[in-house]
Amino acid sequence: MVQLAPRTAQRLSPARWLSPLKQSPLSLVESLATPHAVDSYLALVNPMLTVRRMRAVVTEVQHPTADSVTLTLKPTRQWKGFEAGQFVQLGVVVDGVRHTRCYSPACSQYRGDGRIVLTIKAHPEGIVSNHLQRHARPGLVLDLGAADGTFTLPQRRPGKVLLVSGGSGITPVLSMLHTLCDEGYTGDVVFLHYAYTANDVPHRDELLALAERHDNVRVVLAYTDQQVGGDLHGFFGKAHLEAVAPWWAGAETFLCGPPGLMRSVRDFYEGAGLAAKLHVEEFAPAPVALPDGEVSGAITFARSGVTAENSGSSLLEQAEAAGLTPEYGCRMGICFSCTAVKKSGCTTNVLTGAVDTDPDREIQLCISVPNGDVALDI
Incomplete structure (x- = not known):
């Protein structure tokens, strides 16, 4: 008789081949869909048919002024609403590149049909705002983030x-x-x-x-x-x-x-x-306050194998100047889309003035400037 080695016997154990059956149906489907998310396949059928990812479809487009566009959006079922004054992140694909921006709904938080209204002004160098102002049409599907922000009315309304x-x-x-x-x-x-x-x-x-x-x-x-x-x-x-x-x-x-x-x-x-x-x-980019003294050092983008001389501007701007395309959203420290791990070096947060010297820390690229040599995991 041939005796199975313990390692092989373990591989054939009923507990191992029955374990997938203990998973939830959604988890099982997602594991079978690897390396792509289930939503990636569903988008091929209907972009609004999602499991995890939240999206919204444009149902109405108006142009209230010559340089702006008002979009009425119908979110997918994952949408949990918002409080008046909050903002949402909108994901837009322009020329094959996905961009995210923050916009505040202009409608009541109690709107009966669950839709949200965004009015977007096209800025001269705004990739997303110009694209939406010129090309948005009913039926356009956009990525949508959950509402966020602390600019809200107090729960006890003032007199x-x-x-x-x-x-x-x-x-x-x-x-x-x-x-x-x-x-x-x-x-x-x-x-x-x-x-x-x-x-x-x-x-x-x-x-x-x-x-x-x-x-x-x-x-x-x-x-x-x-x-x-x-x-x-x-x-x-x-x-x-x-x-x-x-x-x-x-x-x-x-x-x-x-x-x-x-x-x-x-x-x-x-x-x-x-x-x-x-x-x-405030929905304006944070002013970049350069650290005291002369600008010096180099920025190393470790994962990309790129090194550039420190120009003194924000790390997001320096990464873009070096030919890299890190993800970003608001560019003003609100949405946390452009976070990256600082492997080493010293940075200053231009909003708070806080200095960070710790290695292996996540920082916001859009509001961080380097003090001397800095290495980033980008």
């Missing part, structure tokens, strides 16, 4: 609310306004929006309609380049606040807009000793 926005920063505060109206909020609300001209105000008719239907809501449009029409003209200042919301000091203020407006409002509130009553969301 008075001041919403201030400028340009494309209108979307998160417009969502707040829609949400408050849907809740039947009865406190005073002033929505103060800054734009170049009347033609540069997305959702203008929508805003005016909300003010018409709700006696406690006042919409104020301030034009910086148009001297007729509108409610105010010129740039933000105390006179504007006193004219439209004389109770501003006792209100909670929510602000989102371009850097100039953000800086003016923040400086004003800090000077008035009311910084705690100002809540802000």
Whole structure:
């Protein structure tokens, strides 16, 4: 008789060949689909048919201004909703390359059909924003991330609310306004929006309609380049606040807009000793603050075998300048899409000023600058 070696006997053990049957049906299917995810196969049949990955299909496209696009999206079943003021990551394939960007829904968090509305302004060098503004059509399927962000209304709604926005920063505060109206909020609300001209105000008719239907809501449009029409003209200042919301000091203020407006409002509130009553969301790239002293050293992208002289810019920009294509999203330290492991070296976080000297640490490339030699696992 031939005796099986213990190793072979173990391989034929019923416990081993029965073990896959103990897996969940989904896990079993995924193991059989390796090396590709199940969703990769399902996408060949229907991109909206997913198991794990969340997507959304464009159901409506509008162009509220000459340089923007409003998309209505229907998410897949994995969507858990959002709170007014939060943002989502949108994944878009442009010329065969997948890009991710962060956008804030402009609709109420209580929208009955579960769809979300994004208004996107096309920036001169914006790959994704220009692509969507020019080419988005109903039926386009996009990757969608879960809602995130802390720029939200407090759970206990304040007695008075001041919403201030400028340009494309209108979307998160417009969502707040829609949400408050849907809740039947009865406190005073002033929505103060800054734009170049009347033609540069997305959702203008929508805003005016909300003010018409709700006696406690006042919409104020301030034009910086148009001297007729509108409610105010010129740039933000105390006179504007006193004219439209004389109770501003006792209100909670929510602000989102371009850097100039953000800086003016923040400086004003800090000077008035009311910084705690100002809540802000910034969707502008973080300014790169170079470390003290001369820029020196080299950046080593270990996995790619590429080394480049340190230019002093962010590690994301230096990786791109070296011909690499690391994944990124917001480029301002919000979405954490561009994290990578720092193998060695010293970096500075330009948002917080924190210095990191520990090896084998994940850092955000878009808001990290190198201090001397740095090696990254890219």
